[in-house]
Amino acid sequence: MAKANGQLTEPQQKILTFITNYVEQNNVPPTIREIQYGTGISSTSMVSYHLKALERAQLLNRYERRSRGLVINEPHRVLLSDVVAVPLMGVIGASEPVPTPDADALAGAENSVQIARGLVGAAEGLYALEVKGNSMIDALINDGDIVIMRRDQEVRNGDLAAVFLTDRNESTLKRVYREGKRLKLKPENPTMKPFYVDARYAQIQGRVVCVIRKT
Amino acid sequence: MAKANGQLTEPQQKILTFITNYVEQNNVPPTIREIQYGTGISSTSMVSYHLKALERAQLLNRYERRSRGLVINEPHRVLLSDVVAVPLMGVIGASEPVPTPDADALAGAENSVQIARGLVGAAEGLYALEVKGNSMIDALINDGDIVIMRRDQEVRNGDLAAVFLTDRNESTLKRVYREGKRLKLKPENPTMKPFYVDARYAQIQGRVVCVIRKT
DNA sequence: ATGATATGCGAACAAGCGTTCTATGTCAAG
């Protein structure tokens, strides 16, 4: 049974997370026996026993005598199950600056990429770019990958960011460190060496929040 | 049965909307008999009959012999921007086989990764692995990346897959092509050359569906 | 010791539930 202080016993906790995962994966709550095997509890009666306790603790609801008649009480299932639609603003290659859209452009984007909120945080200022070509190999980014960027945000040392190098007229994704008048640009690929550019010739255009590769 | 033109017969339509409503209200799919009474169909065999037709028409999936083993197929819910929770099954390095969990292990996973359904499709058979170390560099995958895998699926030529090489006792992610008795393994990194292994010493352990890098 | 309470195990029961088989009906094609 749930302890007096509101804590859950270990098997109860196990059951709860098992049910949650099971529902997420199967769209159907588990049976008592599935819980039994899934959690290593040794008998159906024990599962039943713990379920009663969990019901008393208001952590789940049960429909009597119904197979799979379990419903996890919502407070847990939370906000996490949310999707952010990130507008797909265009293409990033090596030879042109990264688009940094304003609010209007953002709103007008036709395509968007669906991202679970847990991966990227707040939706504000996010936009997505499709990578064309192999020029981002040293950032471990391949042709066709999707890069999720966040704009209007301070780039801190060590952030992976899109940098446009005005003297070479190309853009690149690197980890950025300010070192006086220079910028140290470090490839994401640990087998490659960092290099330095004059800060005057570098425009930081956005921070990389996430990279996604569909195969 | 579904008519040749793709239209649904009236009882089929009824069943479909009944299931949808039922799930919304109860968080659990209905049983055959509940469908029977709910739609006024006069026998369980008729319900079963129509369900088979709907399954053939790809409008729902069924788990055999499982009570309430119905899942409405997603095309509808897709628009609702749904999230798939992919269980995080462990770590992939170079020096051990990739975990290929069975159903029980999947259900028991404690952590999960939230992915927008649009990125990965159906949730069945998906699991996630965290990459440790730099040994996957030639697959453009870095320490800390998350790899979404799908199990129990035929790997086709050109698929990016996890391969365990028994003679070297290491696992790797490569594009796989069958060439007679050999397997051609092509690094995802276009600057690197493919190589060949004896098919007997290679176990294909799963298909890579998606790679995610949070920064 | 003693008994109350929480916990654990296994088996058995009964209701729940998917499946299947037989019989009947409908209707268009041959």
Next chain:
DNA sequence: CTTGACATAGAACGCTTGTTCGCATATCAT
């Protein structure tokens, strides 16, 4: 009219699954 594909009923069968009960063990205050 016959045939065969499709649709419908009803019932029986057997696996699934929630529930319950008897019994064993452990902890702990009385």
